[in-house]
């Protein structure tokens with residue numbers, strides 16, 4: 001692997017290495033071992049994941065987008081979507097002058113197009129689409145087991161309400177979950193209510209371990225909280241809005257009566273460079 005440009009960014013401290021690769025000529029298919037080494041916090045640069053910036057047409061994608069977000073977890077695995085990642089991706093596009101922040105930008109992902117709007121306060125609002133609720137499941141840490149709700153927000157989640165966020169322990173190891181229910185793995189959220197329309201959460205992400213924030217996870221938590229609170233828009237015909245505190249910051253999620261989720265949060269590009277990669 002030779003020399004290439006990169007940037008570092010984060011959305012509520014969920015951090016990413018951004019790899020510009022408009023025409024796919026620099027990184028090709030992006031090797032999983034390379035991603036894992038790059039994301040390793042001791043052997044590599046360190047990040048929760050990689051966002052490769054590819055022109056949609058270079059991949060034959062014709063969905064109204066100009067840019068495709070090729071997201072990879074820290075262990076090199078592919079996921080369908082990354083909610084914090086898509087805000088950081090949009091921040092990178094704006095910073096590079098590749099999109100006009102006066103207009104919402106449709107970004108192509110493996111879970112379809114996610115449109116990002118640029119808010120006057122500098123935050124980003126993502127139309128995260130329509131979630132799916134798939135009933136109850138169980139998650140466990142050590143001897144403790146909790147009932148959880150299976151929610152899909154482009155990727156799979158299990159949302160468990162707990163008495164105290166510390167109940168989830170260190171989250172160094174992946175919590176146990178129903179492997180028949182989630183054959184491709186799962187992101188697991190632990191949640192405590194903080195007040196009306198207000199919760200706090202921790203997350204163990206598939207492929208990345210405990211992270212300081214997860215956008216798709218916050219959306220899954222908003223859905224589970226709304227169902228639990230009897231505030232689901234399908235029942236009330238009114239939007240359900242939740243403030244969600246995560247270790248890395250705050251996300252605001254609204255579940256609209258048309259079924260769509262809107263997530264608002266910050267994103268920042270914090271470093272740029274050219275990397276001569278000698279890893280391995």
Ligand SMILES: N[C@@H](CCC[C@H](N)C(=O)O)C(=O)O
Nearest residue numbers: 079082083084155214215216
């Ligand atoms: N941190 C992301 C989610 C990234 C993907 C996830 N680990 C998976 O494998 O599904 C977010 O902000 O949504």
